[in-house]
Amino acid sequence: MGRAVSVAACALNQWALDFEGNAERILRSISIAKSKGARYRLGPELEIWPLMHRNVRYNCRVIFLNKKILLIRPKMSLANAGNYRELRWFTPWNKARQVEEYLLPRIIQEVTGQDTVPFGDAVLATKDTCLGTEICEELWAPNSPHIEMGLDGVEIFTNSSGSHHVLRKAHTRVDLVNSATAKNGGIYILSNQKGCDGDRLYYDGCAMISINGETVAQGSQFSLDDVEVLVATLDLEDVQSYRAEISSRNLAASKVNPFPRIKVNFALSCSDDLAVPICVPIQWKHHSPEEEICLGPACWLWDYLRRSRQAGFLLPLSGGIDSSATACIVYSMCHQVCLAVKNGNAEVLADARRIVHDETYVPQDPREFCKLVFTTCYMASENSSQDTRNRAKLLAEQIGR
Known part of the structure; x- marks a missing residue:
């Protein structure tokens, strides 16, 4: 008999300090996930x-069920290179496999009816499976938590991510997710932030x-949708049978140091799930480098x-390569707006109507919309020629200016 579970991964465009908007997008994604039959919903990193x-x-995942907080899981590996430098703001949780009591603020106590909740490095044991948490950078770390969690019987791994767009980075991200369960078996769910962070970064959704090393559901990489919900139905028995065939994994699992388990009186699978179609592996469709260069900055x-x-x-x-x-x-941006x-x-x-100050306007032609939101002028220098002026003029005409 199968154990079919339906899970949802969300890509949300959350804005710093936009508390009402952020809450609306979270609630909308929950509503969509429930309408599609999901019994577990995962959002991006720091969505609240x-x-x-x-x-x-601490940078944390807070896991809820029916107005109760089951676990607060702090991030253990912080991204501290390049654009991130998380140590400026957060401290990593360094107490592996340890759980403490967290005293909830009174306003939260009134909602949940709880005074304290578990805080630390633990996993959730439901009636039918075991679920563990990673947060963004932990997937990229050489000692990723999913390795030991998988050996300890965790069947579903979740990753709330805030991973920004870099050319060809999606290839690495997909390879990491699939390889996380290829050697050890399991289901991996990854959610990601999307949109501009107000600075130079763009989060690409x-x-x-993934299950047992193969992708079963792919979200869009570049999209102007503020809320995107991806749902897949999978059979936990496929994880169990996959693991049973890996003798080296079973030998290592017999010696693993167990994680604290938070028991949850809830089942992710349902008895009536037997008639639900199980998702099958798909081939990930990557953008070409030229498409990434065109779409990423345009969405930003x-x-x-x-x-x-x-x-x-x-x-x-100027008629030169940089300004051109x-x-x-910018024209690519206009094209994406019209397409959306x-x-x-x-x-x-x-948003388009507000920007052009016309409540009846409908952007349909990228050249027309470009003319409304984009102003160009010719910038010459003593080294400019008639050829560069002609190139600038031709390009402006081609994009609607």
Whole structure:
């Protein structure tokens, strides 16, 4: 008899300090996940806010069930290179396989009816499976928690991520997720932040669900949708049978140091799930490098434009490669806006109307929309020629300027 579970991975465009908007997007994603039959929903990293425990600030996952907090799991491996430098804000949880009591704020106590909840490195044991948590960087670390958790019987791994776009990074992300369960078996669910963070970074979504080393559900990498929910139905028996065939894994599992288990009186699988179709492996569809260069910065520009509440962009064109490439990216942004409106994205339509100050406007032609939000001028120098002027003029005309 199978144990079919339906799980949801979400990609959300959460904004710093936009508490009401962030809550609305979270609730909308929960509603969508439930409507699609999911019994577990995973959101991106820091989709609400960090937590203080004993006067130390931690980046945490908070896991809920029916208005009760089951576990607060602090991040153990922090990203501290390149753009991140998480140690400026957070402290890693260094107490492996240890759990403490966390005193809830009174306002939360009134909602949940709980005074304290478990806080630390633990896993959840439901009636039918065991579920463990990773947070973003922990997937990339050489000693990823999913390795030991999998040996200890955890069948479902979840990763709330805030992974920004870098050219070809999606290849590495997908390989890491699939390899996490290829050697050890299991289901891996990854959610990711999407949108512009107000600075130079763009988070590209790319939520995914994998089982036993193979992708079964792929989210969009570049999308103007603020809320995207990916749902897959999988059979836990496939994990059990996959693991049973790996003798080296079973030998290692017999010696593993167990994790604290939080017992949960809830089953992810249902008795009526036998008729539900099980998702099958798919081939991940990657963008070409040229598509990534075209789409990533364009999505960043749109998010920056609507968040800044400005009316558009000004770009001096020289006829050279730098300004010309920038102009093409703006045009790509206009193309993505028109495509999103065509696909029924009401939020993009509302933002476009606000930007052009016309409540009846519908962006359909990228060249027309580009003319409304993009202003160019010719910028010459003593080294400029008539050829560069002609190139600038031709490009402006081609994109609607």
